[in-house]
Amino acid sequence: MDSSTGIQQADLGADVSDYFALLKPRVMSLVVFTALVGMLLAPNSLHPFVGVLAILTIAIGGGAAGALNMYFDADIDAIMSRTKNRPIPAGRMKKNQALGFGLFLAGFSVSLLGLATNLLAAGILALTIFYYVVIYTIWLKRITPQNIVIGGAAGAFPVVIGWVAVTGSISVESLVLFSIVFLWTPPHFWALALYKKGDYEAAQIPMLPNVAGERATIVQIIIYSALLAIAGLLPVAFGFAGYIYGGVAAVLGIAMLTLSVRLVGGDAKQMRQRARKLFTFSLSYLFVIFLVLLLETLFFRMSGVS
Amino acid sequence: MSEPKKNPDEPNQQLLSEEYKKRQRRRSIAIALGLVTLVIIFYALTIVKMGPDLFSRVL
Incomplete structure (x- = not known):
């Protein structure tokens, strides 16, 4: 709350940059990089446009997982110095906006990857989002010190998605x-x-x-x-x-x-x-x-x- | 009749609407750009996926 004007941040509506921040751009860059490596190492090749589109959808899928993570982790993000300036804990965005945005992008990215490449790649992207949001964020992160080991799989999937997008098989x-x-x-x-x-x-x-x-x-x-x-x-x-x-x-x-x-x-x-x-x-x-x-x-x- | 008391917590309407409109406009532009990108993506993907078959159909 800004005391001088009496304006509540959330009342102003979120800015475009807040929606972008929900996608965890830094994590996304790692996702893009590893997916690109998987794709280029694969023995076959894709039409360049399909390749770019596949990378884009994998990145958006990763971003969707980030937005859903921020929805479920808003309470702990508010406490940690590293995360307290994220859009929800900083009060620039309402929780449900992040939920809607994340769910929409998740469905959108998986469908588009399936249309552009193949269903196996789309299936693994869906699994990645599910794994990161449900298995890691909701379930394991708060109960076991091995959270990072098990959750690490979510970060390792994109390289496989890149490979599968090209070859159609693991x-x-x-x-x-x-x-x-x-x-x-x-x-x-x-x-x-x-x-x-x-x-x-x-x-x-x-x-x-x-x-x-x-x-x-x-x-x-x-x-x-x-x-x-x-x-x-x-x-x-x-x-x-x-x-x-x-x-x-x-x-x-x-x-x-x-x-x-x-x-x-x-x-x-x-x-x-x-x-x-x-x-x-x-x-x-x-x-x-x-x-x-x-x-x-x-x-x-x-x-x-x- | 006395004037209603001003609530100190009430947002400053003028400031609110200016900043609100600015952000709303930026969001609208972002959505518009997103939609245009989608149109281009689906158009290009259709052409790429159909490839040469597009021209080898029976007319």
Whole structure:
């Protein structure tokens, strides 16, 4: 409430930028990137217009899941510093507007993806939205410290959707890409949870550092980073990536693992700084290994070597 | 007859309507652009999906 004018924010109606913020643009950029990688790595190809449309619908589907997440999480978003300026907790939008917007976009994106590509891809997009909103947001997020592990699957689906949109079927390659994003999620978010521990505590979300303690979280981060480093090499093992990718994935995998191990030791302040560093590095990790995999594949494809 | 007491919580109507109209207009423009985009998408998708078959039908 603005005391000088007596205007309630919600009375003004939400601005277009608020609707855009509901889509979680930053999460959306990751969704777009991984879906694009899945699509371009797939052995066949789509008509460029259909390809662009497929990426757009996958992005909108991800945005719909974000809007529905903000509807159900409005109470805890209001408490955490990271999220309290979102449109609903900040009072710029009514909860039901986010619900309507999210439901509409979810139905719209799934239908359009089905029309443009195939029903399997549309089905997995629908499953992704359901998984993120119902399984993760409504159910697991507030009751188990393993929320991020199980919820991580939602973030790993887009790369499979991209692949399936082109090929029409789920194959080993798409599952390998899925496993990389899936194993990347826990260390990424636990690193965030380590230096934003107070936030999650205030909102009573059972993140691992709050429930099991920092030490147990660091152990889990190290385990998942090790698994991730191995999963990063699977594309080479399954024969759809070459040694350039293999080298980059090995170096970055070891770097990720090293940063995780470095969380052990040092005082609380140092640990939080290192956790922040790991969080930032993990973003580059995923971006770089997927980009190299993509460039290498496209290079070999264009030069006629397979 | 005395004038009704002014409620301090009551929104300032003039300010409210100006900002309200601005936002409403921006929302309307966004919806219009969205609809035009949809028309283009469905038109282009239809042409792409039908492809050469469009011209090989029996006339």
